[in-house]
Amino acid sequence: MSSEHVVSWKVYLAVFLALVALTVITVEVTGHDFGPFNLVVALAVAVTKATLVVLYFMHARYSERLTHVVIASSVAFLVILVFLLLTDYLSRPWSLVAVG
Amino acid sequence: MSELAAHAGEAHHEALQHHFTSLEQQRAASSLGMWVFIAQEVLFFGGLFATYTVYRHAYPEAFSAGSHHLSWKIGFFNTLVLIGSSLTMALGVYSAAIGKKNRVVGFILATILLGSVFLGVKYFEYGEKIRPCLGDGPHTGCLVPGARFDAASLHVKGADLGHVQIYFSLYFAMTGLHALHMIIGVPILLTIAYFAWRGRYGPEYHTPVEIVGLYWHFVDIVWIFLFPLLYLIGAH
Numbered sequence: 001m002s003s004e005h006v007v008s009w010k011v012y013l014a015v016f017l018a019l020v021a022l023t024v025i026t027v028e029v030t031g032h033d034f035g036p037f038n039l040v041v042a043l044a045v046a047v048t049k050a051t052l053v054v055l056y057f058m059h060a061r062y063s064e065r066l067t068h069v070v071i072a073s074s075v076a077f078l079v080i081l082v083f084l085l086l087t088d089y090l091s092r093p094w095s096l097v098a099v100g
Numbered sequence: 101m102s103e104l105a106a107h108a109g110e111a112h113h114e115a116l117q118h119h120f121t122s123l124e125q126q127r128a129a130s131s132l133g134m135w136v137f138i139a140q141e142v143l144f145f146g147g148l149f150a151t152y153t154v155y156r157h158a159y160p161e162a163f164s165a166g167s168h169h170l171s172w173k174i175g176f177f178n179t180l181v182l183i184g185s186s187l188t189m190a191l192g193v194y195s196a197a198i199g200k201k202n203r204v205v206g207f208i209l210a211t212i213l214l215g216s217v218f219l220g221v222k223y224f225e226y227g228e229k230i231r232p233c234l235g236d237g238p239h240t241g242c243l244v245p246g247a248r249f250d251a252a253s254l255h256v257k258g259a260d261l262g263h264v265q266i267y268f269s270l271y272f273a274m275t276g277l278h279a280l281h282m283i284i285g286v287p288i289l290l291t292i293a294y295f296a297w298r299g300r301y302g303p304e305y306h307t308p309v310e311i312v313g314l315y316w317h318f319v320d321i322v323w324i325f326l327f328p329l330l331y332l333i334g335a336h
Contacts, residue, residue, distance in 0.1 A: 006194070012191055013187070017188075018185040019183045020180060020183060023180065023327075026328050027172065042328035042332060050319075050321045054321070057317045058314055064128060067131065067132060067135050068137075069278040070135040071139070073139060074143070075142070078146045081147070083152045086153065089154050089158075090157070
């Protein structure tokens with residue numbers, strides 16, 4: 001389980017090509033107006049790219065379970081940070097715009 | 101006794117420190133430590149991303165107007181350069197794992213080269229926005245938030261120009277912190293390349309190459325989010 005796993009260079013090349021393709025997609029999508037879905041697509045593509053980098057370039061797929069716990073907790077705390085901040089700002093009776 | 105015998109080969113490895121039982125245990129500990137550092141980095145950058153979220157939600161037109169003033173082509177080019185540097189970094193770690201010393205050095209130097217191209221482009225991008233702010237001139241095209249910020253050259257309608265300055269404050273803070281990470285990464289990579297050239301790393305021990313790789317890939321991930329969030333707001 002803990003022993004290092006050597007991945008073929010072809011995997012790295014495939015991940016690189018996928019990252020390039022996803023970058024082209026995210027730029028292409030910007031050329032069309034899908035309203036709020038532009039942001040959804042942009043973030044979905046970015047999360048997919050980040051996941052590929054973490055799993056393959058950073059070997060998370062082959063690493064110890066304790067590493068998975070650290071990765072999951074960093075994402076969880078980031079979500080807590082942004083989500084709880086937004087529960088505050090989005091629920092105020094006055095807005096940032098009005099305060100200026 | 102049998103356990104001692106099992107580790108006898110490793111025990112003589114010069115890289116094995118006395119408080120670890122085996123090279124594998126040492127590698128796992130180093131890797132975990134780096135991941136904890138990266139978790140901290142996620143929250144370090146997370147503060148800026150959270151700030152960005154709040155202000156973009158509050159001033160969508162201003163953010164769109166500011167974003168249109170960046171060149172997505174330059175951002176796209178730099179994204180490809182950085183993804184390429186992640187590939188060369190991954191191949192550097194791979195070469196160390198299969199014991200190809202010269203390739204490790206070559207791939208790390210390629211990573212440094214691509215990282216430098218990224219920073220060079222960033223220098224050009226920053227210069228374009230900062231240069232007009234210097235001197236006594238009319239400051240046309242100055243995009244640094246502050247007294248000399250040139251709102252007129254932005255050609256924006258409907259967006260409060262003060263709020264466009266918030267966008268540019270976040271642009272400089274986020275890309276600046278990201279660039280600082282790369283500037284720190286380059287000398288570390290150079291050091292690792294030197295030790296690789298001296299033959300310190302091989303299939304049984306190359307943890308430092310792996311660790312600097314984790315750092316470099318993390319910096320790549322930050323840019324993966326910065327590119328769409330800063331360069332690609334609204335339909336272009």
